[in-house]
Amino acid sequence: MHMNERYEKLLFKPGHTACAGCPIPIIVRTVLNTLGKNTIVAFGTSCLEIISSQYPYNAWGVPAMHSAFENTAAIASGIEAAQKKLGNKVNVVAFAGDGGTFDIGLQALSGMVDRGHNVLYVVYDNESYANTGIQRSSATPFGAWTTTSPVGKKIRGNKTFKKPLALMMAAQGAKYVATASISHLPDFKRKVQRAAEIEGPKFIHVLNPCPTGWKFDSSLTVDVAKLSVETGLWVLFEIDHGKFRITYKPKEFKPVRDYLMLQRRFKHLTDEEINKIQERVKEDWSMYEGLEGVKI
Numbered sequence: 663m664h665m666n667e668r669y670e671k672l673l674f675k676p677g678h679t680a681c682a683g684c685p686i687p688i689i690v691r692t693v694l695n696t697l698g699k700n701t702i703v704a705f706g707t708s709c710l711e712i713i714s715s716q717y718p719y720n721a722w723g724v725p726a727m728h729s730a731f732e733n734t735a736a737i738a739s740g741i742e743a744a745q746k747k748l749g750n751k752v753n754v755v756a757f758a759g760d761g762g763t764f765d766i767g768l769q770a771l772s773g774m775v776d777r778g779h780n781v782l783y784v785v786y787d788n789e790s791y792a793n794t795g796i797q798r799s800s801a802t803p804f805g806a807w808t809t810t811s812p813v814g815k816k817i818r819g820n821k822t823f824k825k826p827l828a829l830m831m832a833a834q835g836a837k838y839v840a841t842a843s844i845s846h847l848p849d850f851k852r853k854v855q856r857a858a859e860i861e862g863p864k865f866i867h868v869l870n871p872c873p874t875g876w877k878f879d880s881s882l883t884v885d886v887a888k889l890s891v892e893t894g895l896w897v898l899f900e901i902d903h904g905k906f907r908i909t910y911k912p913k914e915f916k917p918v919r920d921y922l923m924l925q926r927r928f929k930h931l932t933d934e935e936i937n938k939i940q941e942r943v944k945e946d947w948s949m950y951e952g953l954e955g956v957k958i
């Protein structure tokens with residue numbers, strides 16, 4: 663096949679402007695390649711917007727519409743309603759970052775679930791407003807340095823734990839909810855496939871290790887993603903029509919320190935603070951294991 667023909671067929675094209683080691687293109691390609699060409703995308707103001715569609719460049723190989731920070735889910739809802747009215751069978755996907763999902767876009771997302779739109783909403787979570795200078799969001803983990811959760815005598819990084827958004831979406835009645843990691847691609851793909859089979863609002867939360875904001879070497883993205891799962895900090899699960907299931911359980915949990923110390927955003931943490939995070943992992947796992955097979 664001629665190079666140009668091959669390029670034309672790519673659903674998210676090379677030549678985008680993501681930082682070296684950025685996992686966003688992996689996430690977008692995993693979703694689009696699993697769903698195929700018959701897909702329309704709405705994407706929020708975020709790193710993804712900047713790297714994919716700075717005028718006059720465009721990395722999208724499917725119809726894709728940029729929406730403002732707060733309304734990705736509203737735009738996706740409108741696209742879905744219009745396509746339904748026209749009688750078109752098409753996948754509608756919303757992509758947004760954690761800032762545009764956990765904070766600014768939450769009401770639009772909740773409205774989309776409330777109205778029951780047949781949309782797959784994918785949040786790629788780099789745990790900060792990375793695109794605007796690495797400010798804290800409500801997805802930023804406990805202890806992490808950001809420019810608005812600095813490290814000094816009085817404040818020692820972010821004071822709160824991550825908002826449990828996937829559980830919130832399930833509690834609201836999203837038909838399918840899952841977490842995913844770029845280090846576990848078959849699990850991620852299967853979840854996208856499952857979401858595509860289901861009619862109604864679907865939500866997938868993907869951790870997006872960000873070399874720029876988390877301050878690790880750009881060759882380590884997949885290692886950081888893997889360690890997030892192997893330490894138990896990032897739990898892979900799905901909630902299919904309300905039924906909770908853990909999809910991957912590490913045989914032996916690695917200490918959270920292994921994950922934290924690879925990233926300079928955590929380098930200030932004391933043993934006591936690291937223990938607090940380790941304890942939290944234990945608590946979370948006992949909560950998640952208690953949810954196995956339960957209808958949320």
Ligand code: SF4
Nearest residue numbers: 681684709792872874
């Ligand atoms: S700041 Fe982080 S998430 Fe954004 S493009 Fe760069 S590596 Fe990717």
Ligand SMILES: [Mg+2]
Nearest residue numbers: 759760790792
């Ligand atoms: Mg972000």
